Amino acid sequence: MARQLRPVGIDFVGEAPVRLVFAREISASPERVFEALAEDVPGWTEWFSAVTYARPAGGGARREIHLRGGARFQETILAAQRPGLYAYRVDTTNVPGVRAMAEEWHLAPAGTGTRVRWTVAADGAAPFRLALALARWGLGLSFRGAVTSLDRRLAAR
Secondary structure, rough: OOOOOOOOOOHHHHHHHHEEEEEEEEOOOOOHHHHHHHHHHHHHHHOOOOOEEEEEHHHHOEEEEEOOOOOOEEEEEEEEEEOOEEEEEEEOOOOOOOEEEEEEEEEEEEEEEEEEEEEEEEOOOOHHHHHHHHHHHHHHHHHHHEEEEEHHHHHHH
């Protein structure tokens, strides 16, 4: 059953009770990474193995995302500032215990490539907050695999 979450703005990313931050440098340029994140939403299934379904909605102002394991999200884009920032909040989800959630992808030049920083910001019931904190290692592994796969995908194009 879908749960309506509390709407949050971009400032929530820096203020949330639970914030998980992951970073990695890749060889693709910030512009190309931004395009993959913001403009090729269906392509997420090709490089982020946790994502099984991704489609833009609402004329590109929203997204629908399904993850391996059955989690589903309806999201609203909070920022799409070429080439350095892409952020969205979760509006509805079937994940229990979550009250508010947003994610931010920050892209910064790093030599000839990009430093990709992904922040997951959330609030929820105590069991949800604990579960998310315990999932840090797995989310970090998933992030590293995803951006490595994205870098290979962009290099092949």
